[in-house]
Amino acid sequence: MNKVAKEIDEYKRGKTKEEIAEKYGLNPNEIVSLASNENSYGPPPKAIQAIKENAGRVYRYPSPKDAERIRREIAQKTKLKPENVVLGTGSDGIMESLMKMYIEPGDQVIIPTPTFSYYTLLTKIYKAKPKHIQRNQNYSLPKNISNEINQDTKIIFICSPNNPTGNTVTTEKLKQILKQDILVVLDEAYIEFADQTHAPLVKQHDNLVVLRTFSKAYGLAGLRIGYALTNPKITNKYKAVSPPFPLAIPSIEAAIAALNDKEHHKKTIKNNQRERKRLQKEIPLKTYPSKGNYVFIDTSPIKATKITKKLMKKGVIVRDCTPIPGCKDTHIRITVGTPKENTKTIQAIKKITKK
Numbered sequence: 001m002n003k004v005a006k007e008i009d010e011y012k013r014g015k016t017k018e019e020i021a022e023k024y025g026l027n028p029n030e031i032v033s034l035a036s037n038e039n040s041y042g043p044p045p046k047a048i049q050a051i052k053e054n055a056g057r058v059y060r061y062p063s064p065k066d067a068e069r070i071r072r073e074i075a076q077k078t079k080l081k082p083e084n085v086v087l088g089t090g091s092d093g094i095m096e097s098l099m100k101m102y103i104e105p106g107d108q109v110i111i112p113t114p115t116f117s118y119y120t121l122l123t124k125i126y127k128a129k130p131k132h133i134q135r136n137q138n139y140s141l142p143k144n145i146s147n148e149i150n151q152d153t154k155i156i157f158i159c160s161p162n163n164p165t166g167n168t169v170t171t172e173k174l175k176q177i178l179k180q181d182i183l184v185v186l187d188e189a190y191i192e193f194a195d196q197t198h199a200p201l202v203k204q205h206d207n208l209v210v211l212r213t214f215s216k217a218y219g220l221a222g223l224r225i226g227y228a229l230t231n232p233k234i235t236n237k238y239k240a241v242s243p244p245f246p247l248a249i250p251s252i253e254a255a256i257a258a259l260n261d262k263e264h265h266k267k268t269i270k271n272n273q274r275e276r277k278r279l280q281k282e283i284p285l286k287t288y289p290s291k292g293n294y295v296f297i298d299t300s301p302i303k304a305t306k307i308t309k310k311l312m313k314k315g316v317i318v319r320d321c322t323p324i325p326g327c328k329d330t331h332i333r334i335t336v337g338t339p340k341e342n343t344k345t346i347q348a349i350k351k352i353t354k355k
């Protein structure tokens, strides 16, 4: 085992209903799981049907035609071409392939914090150095971010809407960063909930990769489907370094069906907007503006770890952001749930904060 593998801790995922039920002696059916920003409205019905219809095909490897079909559907949705699209086992899988393509041991990766913690973990696994740069007070990117780039810098990760803070990057700022001679990985995992994508910029900037996922708005986290939008020079090399069959047949079929399940998508986006506003209004703590399917909250004067534990005891699982670099020990993140789940969450927070 190499030195990094010996030293590194695994990615800390949100707690599951089963874990919390066992720990606090609760009924798992009454627990509300709002720690991983999944789609609270479940998977698209058309995707479930597609999985059932294609179950009998799984003794074969996915064919190149299957991958081509999904790339064409994604190209149509994003108004780009199939040669601009690559596929991966979740956007996590795509990040890993990009690391293989761009990183040598000792390189530097810029990560404006707080943000999605997997960027840092991957950077360390690939024996590169994460350079954390604290975002501004409102979590926008700092003015001088380009000053941090040196000859060792190979990648900058920008998450928009940013997880966990919920804000997006401006076009002006992004274009300024794109002028640098490094790969800009723009993670748009939550873009369907927001109003502005920067994906069209891949036509003008050959150092931009836009990451997308079916795990959030499309409700298919368990199938592990990610894609990226970029220029054909990168997509061709990407195919050489990525595993040969990144997506399983049921995943491909479910993703195509999800793209065409307009009703489920509309319901997801509309309900998220309404319920996000309700959480922001009714939670008696400082909440930040959010373009994602989650709300970032400052629980001051109560510590995040304390309130997270109290909420879990009441059957509400949220994310304690204390361990995330750049967060305060009073930051939590709550996924927008269904109306019933949100009511339970709001009531639980009100009870805890009254004491």
Ligand SMILES: Cc1ncc(COP(=O)(O)O)c(C=O)c1O
Binding pocket: 036, 037, 089, 090, 091, 092, 093, 116, 159, 163, 187, 189, 212, 213, 214, 215, 221, 224, 225, 226
């Ligand atoms: C910002 C961000 N990017 C990527 C991912 C991983 O997504 P996937 O399920 O596609 O691997 C997550 C998951 O929470 C995320 O928050």
